[in-house]
Amino acid sequence: MTRAVRLLVNGLEHEVQVEPRLSLADCLRDVLDLTGTHVGCEHGVCGACTVLLDGEPVRSCLMLAVQAGGHAITTVEGITPDEGLAPLQQAFQDKHGLQCGYCTPGILLTTHAFLKEHPHPTPDEIREMLAGNLCRCTGYHFIVEAVEAAARAAARNPPR
Numbered sequence: 001m002t003r004a005v006r007l008l009v010n011g012l013e014h015e016v017q018v019e020p021r022l023s024l025a026d027c028l029r030d031v032l033d034l035t036g037t038h039v040g041c042e043h044g045v046c047g048a049c050t051v052l053l054d055g056e057p058v059r060s061c062l063m064l065a066v067q068a069g070g071h072a073i074t075t076v077e078g079i080t081p082d083e084g085l086a087p088l089q090q091a092f093q094d095k096h097g098l099q100c101g102y103c104t105p106g107i108l109l110t111t112h113a114f115l116k117e118h119p120h121p122t123p124d125e126i127r128e129m130l131a132g133n134l135c136r137c138t139g140y141h142f143i144v145e146a147v148e149a150a151a152r153a154a155a156r157n158p159p160r
């Protein structure tokens with residue numbers, strides 16, 4: 001038996017029919033075709049599936065799609081401009097903050113929310129923020145540098 005749920009994703013409203021047991025991660029990927037949200041552990045450990053729910057990072061593998069109705073969801077597609085890369089994404093590219101990129105969407109969304117609260121983070125604050133996102137490829141060093149570079153770029157060009 002399916003249920004109708006109205007999802008607001010990246011500013012667009014979708015009415016979808018889903019099984020009540022469908023996770024938000026699987027709904028985003030398989031129903032809405034937003035495959036930038038990655039699924040790794042499927043039990044809340046790796047952070048690959050992180051999206052923003054009303055601006056706060058959440059594990060979309062731990063949430064049911066039907067629970068997300070009425071909330072504003074942002075996926076990595078929602079922070080990516082139509083052309084090119086967002087400054088945060090550019091910083092990851094410039095500083096080699098990714099290798100296979102599997103963890104990157106979750107890290108970008110976690111960082112996006114973090115930098116709003118911590119516009120001038122210390123390396124220790126960045127490492128603490130990243131503790132909830134597992135990367136299988138890198139030693140995190142370049143990721144920390146990328147977040148620092150993004151913070152510096154935002155300080156030079158604050159959003160209007």
Ligand code: FES
Nearest residue numbers: 040041042047061
């Ligand atoms: S897939 Fe959700 S935390 Fe790993």
Ligand code: FES
Nearest residue numbers: 099101135136137
């Ligand atoms: S870049 Fe490969 S898992 Fe992080």
